[in-house]
Amino acid sequence: MMFNKVAIVGVGLIGGSLGLTIRRKKLARRVIGVARHSATLKTAKKIGAIDSGTVSLSNPELLTADLVILAVPPEKVAEVALKLAGRFRHPVIFIDVASTKQAIVSKLDKKLPKHVSFVGAHPMAGSERSGIDAARVDLYEGALCVLTPTRQTSRRALKTVQTLWTRLGSRVVLLSPDQHDARVAQISHLPHLAASALALTPDSAALALAACGFADTTRIAAGDPELWAGICATNRPEIVCALRRYREQLQKIEKAVARNDRAGLLRLLKSARQRCLKLYR
Amino acid sequence: MMFNKVAIVGVGLIGGSLGLTIRRKKLARRVIGVARHSATLKTAKKIGAIDSGTVSLSNPELLTADLVILAVPPEKVAEVALKLAGRFRHPVIFIDVASTKQAIVSKLDKKLPKHVSFVGAHPMAGSERSGIDAARVDLYEGALCVLTPTRQTSRRALKTVQTLWTRLGSRVVLLSPDQHDARVAQISHLPHLAASALALTPDSAALALAACGFADTTRIAAGDPELWAGICATNRPEIVCALRRYREQLQKIEKAVARNDRAGLLRLLKSARQRCLKLYR
Numbered sequence: 436m437m438f439n440k441v442a443i444v445g446v447g448l449i450g451g452s453l454g455l456t457i458r459r460k461k462l463a464r465r466v467i468g469v470a471r472h473s474a475t476l477k478t479a480k481k482i483g484a485i486d487s488g489t490v491s492l493s494n495p496e497l498l499t500a501d502l503v504i505l506a507v508p509p510e511k512v513a514e515v516a517l518k519l520a521g522r523f524r525h526p527v528i529f530i531d532v533a534s535t536k537q538a539i540v541s542k543l544d545k546k547l548p549k550h551v552s553f554v555g556a557h558p559m560a561g562s563e564r565s566g567i568d569a570a571r572v573d574l575y576e577g578a579l580c581v582l583t584p585t586r587q588t589s590r591r592a593l594k595t596v597q598t599l600w601t602r603l604g605s606r607v608v609l610l611s612p613d614q615h616d617a618r619v620a621q622i623s624h625l626p627h628l629a630a631s632a633l634a635l636t637p638d639s640a641a642l643a644l645a646a647c648g649f650a651d652t653t654r655i656a657a658g659d660p661e662l663w664a665g666i667c668a669t670n671r672p673e674i675v676c677a678l679r680r681y682r683e684q685l686q687k688i689e690k691a692v693a694r695n696d697r698a699g700l701l702r703l704l705k706s707a708r709q710r711c712l713k714l715y716r
Numbered sequence: 717m718m719f720n721k722v723a724i725v726g727v728g729l730i731g732g733s734l735g736l737t738i739r740r741k742k743l744a745r746r747v748i749g750v751a752r753h754s755a756t757l758k759t760a761k762k763i764g765a766i767d768s769g770t771v772s773l774s775n776p777e778l779l780t781a782d783l784v785i786l787a788v789p790p791e792k793v794a795e796v797a798l799k800l801a802g803r804f805r806h807p808v809i810f811i812d813v814a815s816t817k818q819a820i821v822s823k824l825d826k827k828l829p830k831h832v833s834f835v836g837a838h839p840m841a842g843s844e845r846s847g848i849d850a851a852r853v854d855l856y857e858g859a860l861c862v863l864t865p866t867r868q869t870s871r872r873a874l875k876t877v878q879t880l881w882t883r884l885g886s887r888v889v890l891l892s893p894d895q896h897d898a899r900v901a902q903i904s905h906l907p908h909l910a911a912s913a914l915a916l917t918p919d920s921a922a923l924a925l926a927a928c929g930f931a932d933t934t935r936i937a938a939g940d941p942e943l944w945a946g947i948c949a950t951n952r953p954e955i956v957c958a959l960r961r962y963r964e965q966l967q968k969i970e971k972a973v974a975r976n977d978r979a980g981l982l983r984l985l986k987s988a989r990q991r992c993l994k995l996y997r
Contacts, residue, residue: 559927563992579925608925621922626914626933628973631988632965633910636958641902642991644860644889646840648936650995652907655929657992660985667973667981677917678970682963684913689959692909692948700948704941707912710923711844711938714931 437599438463442500444492444515446470446479448562449532450506451570454484456603459572467496478567492519502528502599508665509533513542520551528592530556530599534619536583536612538669544587552592555583555612558605559623563657576604581619583612620673625681627663628674630656718880719744723781725773725796727751727760729843730813731787732851735765737884740853748777759848773800783809783880789946790814794823801832809873811837811880815900817864817893819950825868833873836864836893839886840904844938857885862900864893901954906962908944909955911937 441463443450454466468485469492470476476488489496492515497503503519505512512531520529529551533539536555543553560578562569580600584593600607610618634653637645667674684703691700722744724731735747749766750773751757757769770777773796778784784800786793793812801810810832814820817836824834841859843850861881865874881888891899915934918926948955965984972981 559925561929579927581925614921618918618922618925621918622925622930623927625917626930628969629910629914629966630933631985632962632969633907634988634991635965635984636906636962637899637902640895641899642995644840644862644899644903645995646860646904648842649903649907650992651932651935652911653988653992653995654932656985656988658989660982660989663985664978664982668976668978671973671976675970675974678966678973681913681917682966682970684916685910685959685963685966688909688913689956689963692952692959693956695949695952697945697949701941701945703916704912704937704944707915707934707937708939708941710915711931711934714923714926714934715938 436461436464437595437602438502440465440467440500441502441504442467442469442497443485443504443506444469444519445506446475446484446488446567447506448565448567448569448574449558450504451479451482451484451567452572452574453504453506453532453603454479455482455570455572456575458483458486460602462599462602463502467500469494469497475567482567482570484567484570498522498524500527502530505529505531508662509535509539509669510665512539516543516553517546520547523548523551526550527552528595529553530596532556532558533669534623534666535669536615540583540585540612544585552589554588554592554596556596556600557581557583557615557619558600560605561658563655565659565662573604575600578605579608580605581608581610581615583610583615585612616670616673620670620677621680624666624670624674625677627655627658628667628678629681630654717742717745718876718883719783721746721748721781722783722785723748723750723778724766724785724787725750725800726787727756727765727769727848728787729846729848729850729855730839731785732760732763732765732848733853733855734785734787734813734884735760736763736851736853737856739764739767741883743880743883744783748781750775750778756848763848763851765848765851779803779805781808783811786810786812789943790816790820790950791946793820797824797834798827801828804829804832807831808833809876810834811877813837813839814950815904815947816950817896821864821866821893825866833870835869835873835877837877837881838862838864838896838900839881841886844936846940846943854885856881859886860889861886862889862891862896864891864896866893897951897954901951901958902961905947905951905955906958908936908939909948909959910962911935
């Protein structure tokens with residue numbers, strides 16, 4: 436047992452999967468879930484993601500947790516953290532699971548009481564599906580989890596959170612919030628928006644011919660629009676920069692095709708292929 | 717039995733899979749393969765994709781085929797078809813399997829002897845893998861196959877080829893070569909180049925964080941560069957047009973992100989999502 440009581444605020448795909456895995460691996464004596472709708476809590480309890488649930492952040496049961504997981508949309512993390520933190524009287528660790536870090540960390544650093552230790556976390560696992568029905572006990576197995584400690588982060592809390600993610604089956608990487616946001620803009624946020632733009636491009640006659648190549652390349656664009664709008668809002672400069680770099684690469688390819696520059700096109704396709712093959716190794 | 721003897725010129729992923737399926741479904745008495753290397757023929761025979769093989773297009777055994785499948789790269793199809801056609805003395809059907817059609821069809825229409833009937837075919841199935849080792853007996857099951865008849869196409873040959881693809885398990889769609897090229901540029905060639913550009917965009921620090929979303933969106937960019945350079949060379953104006961349309965969609969998204977226009981971004985993400993969800997139904 437790593438924790439006495441874990442509170443998971445937001446019992447969707449990410450929070451629900453955490454509950455399932457924490458309970459399955461017996462990392463906490465008790466897992467309590469917080470959701471807006473009691474139907475979500477009912478499902479979460481039924482599938483074994485939580486021991487009990489509440490629809491109220493003011494529920495006193497939450498205040499005895501020693502780990503609070505803020506699995507709410509990125510724009511809500513800081514707000515919920517600040518609201519909850521003021522009510523805790525004993526040492527507690529807060530973590531989030533959002534895809535953007537700088538906006539969140541800067542709102543929380545130096546703003547939390549001493550006994551509330553915040554560690555920014557981003558498990559790089561997910562699905563185009565969302566909600567408690569999509570929760571899976573193996574979601575974090577073999578995934579990467581980026582932690583973004585700052586000078587304000589308690590070393591002890593960081594160590595505990597590292598151990599938690601390792602025991603959840605993830606490979607932990609430490610980055611500064613800035614580094615995290617710049618890299619994730621390129622490797623996660625850009626692909627999502629590129630897939631969305633790709634899904635929007637074909638006319639309906641062309642769309643009728645879509646085969647698995649097209650479905651694979653656009654699959655992630657089926658993700659929750661509200662969540663992704665929130666991600667974009669909290670990582671704007673980095674995402675805009677990644678989109679520009681992407682358009683430059685596209686223009687290189689477009690030029691090579693338009694000019695019938697076979698050698699140039701081959702160079703680009705070959706180096707793209709090399710990068711892909713490395714990913715699958 | 718639909719055919720007495722089928723000759724497959726080019727025994728890679730596409731040709732090899734056709735051989736496997738034709739033999740398994742007993743659509744021909746005999747399948748003969750043509751490849752540049754005898755090692756390919758050996759593998760093709762071993763896995764059951766052909767009955768016998770030859771490395772020479774001049775092999776007289778080929779001339780008794782009643783169906784010739786030209787499974788060679790798009791730039792080679794017309795050349796090989798013209799070379800072979802002149803030697804046939806009895807009625808025979810030629811089909812190709814290339815991803816581009818107008819460049820091929822225009823080179824063959826009116827150029828072939830009367831007893832050689834050409835039907836342009838594009839089975840929309842494939843993989844980022846290539847070669848005989850990637851051949852699969854179920855590659856065409858449930859896939860779409862576009863046939864591109866013209867005024868010169870024999871109705872009888874077209875009907876035979878339609879039946880062939882239906883019996884291979886594919887859904888047959890008839891389009892003009894022009895229509896085919898414009899639609900496939902958007903739904904197949906563009907996604908490939910978009911995936912290549914995406915694979916080239918992240919810096920190496922970001923690439924180290926690549927998770928399954930990135931791998932899925934770039935998977936097809938691992939395809940054979942030579943093949944794709946050939947596809948681009950034979951469908952240039954349509955591909956350039958599709959790339960421009962794609963860049964326009966990307967710029968819309970980029971603008972919405974840069975301006976923090978949440979409503980505008982949500983509209984784009986939602987309509988992209990709708991299109992994706994329809995694909996999976």
